[in-house]
Amino acid sequence: MRTDAPIGRDPAPDCSLCPRLVGFRDRNRQLFPSYFNGAVAGFGDEAPWLLIVGLAPGLHGANRTGRPFTGDYAGDLLYETLNMFGLSRGTYAKEADDGLSLVGCRISNAVHCVPPENKPTPAEANTCRIYLDHEIRSNPNLKAMIALGTIAHNAVLSILGIRKASHPFGHGRVHPLPGLPTLSLLPLQHQHPPSHAGDVPRRVPYGGDVQAGKVRQGLCPWTPPEGSIPPGLP
Numbered sequence: 071m072r073t074d075a076p077i078g079r080d081p082a083p084d085c086s087l088c089p090r091l092v093g094f095r096d097r098n099r100q101l102f103p104s105y106f107n108g109a110v111a112g113f114g115d116e117a118p119w120l121l122i123v124g125l126a127p128g129l130h131g132a133n134r135t136g137r138p139f140t141g142d143y144a145g146d147l148l149y150e151t152l153n154m155f156g157l158s159r160g161t162y163a164k165e166a167d168d169g170l171s172l173v174g175c176r177i178s179n180a181v182h183c184v185p186p187e188n189k190p191t192p193a194e195a196n197t198c199r200i201y202l203d204h205e206i207r208s209n210p211n212l213k214a215m216i217a218l219g220t221i222a223h224n225a226v227l228s229i230l231g232i233r234k235a236s237h238p239f240g241h242g243r244v245h246p247l248p249g250l251p252t253l254s255l256l257p258l259q260h261q262h263p264p265s266h267a268g269d270v271p272r273r274v275p276y277g278g279d280v281q282a283g284k285v286r287q288g289l290c291p292w293t294p295p296e297g298s299i300p301p302g303l304p
């Protein structure tokens with residue numbers, strides 16, 4: 071393994087530890103020269119109580135804007151939910167310079183470079199874990215993590231030295247850890263299919279909202295305004 075990347079919480083934009091992803095980055099620089107096209111650093115509070123771990127930058131989302139979950143549909147859902155729970159300030163406008171800030175919360179990824187077809191190899195996930203490891207271990211205030219998907223979930227377990235068999239991934243599943251509850255889920259909201267022809271699909275609260283509600287109940291100091299939480303949430 072090459073060791074020309076600094077080992078810290080975030081990789082340098084030109085981190086070259088994963089040859090396949092560097093090749094994909096070079097190809098994207100040709101195809102999308104206006105995009106960020108680099109390793110995407112974490113975003114949010116410098117010492118958060120809540121860390122959200124995604125899979126990897128989206129090709130036309132974070133890989134374009136340079137900020138996690140920013141610029142694609144996944145970000146629309148995530149930032150809407152964070153706003154709902156008082157974990158952000160400002161208005162999310164799909165660009166890294168929209169002035170949005172996170173409060174008590176930080177977002178990072180298990181893999182910091184966009185992979186082809188959104189699928190990092192196990193070796194790439196292992197290599198990039200050094201940054202998430204630093205993110206977790208260097209934060210004295212961390213109280214909870216939300217892992218968005220199996221790869222993120224397993225990366226967190228590996229960093230904490232916890233057997234995957236005893237803490238399997240599951241949508242909405244909560245895994246209390248000694249001194250640190252970690253939450254595992256995939257979707258934050260989903261499109262509710264129209265039940266009748268002509269109905270408009272509506273977004274309904276799903277696992278992420280419910281879990282965020284649990285986090286809020288136990289850990290978040292913020293109290294939502296009356297009526298700001300959709301029906302059905304704890």
Ligand code: SF4
Pocket residue numbers: 075081085086087088091092109181182183194197198
């Ligand atoms: S995925 Fe992570 S380790 Fe691999 S090149 Fe990108 S930043 Fe470096």
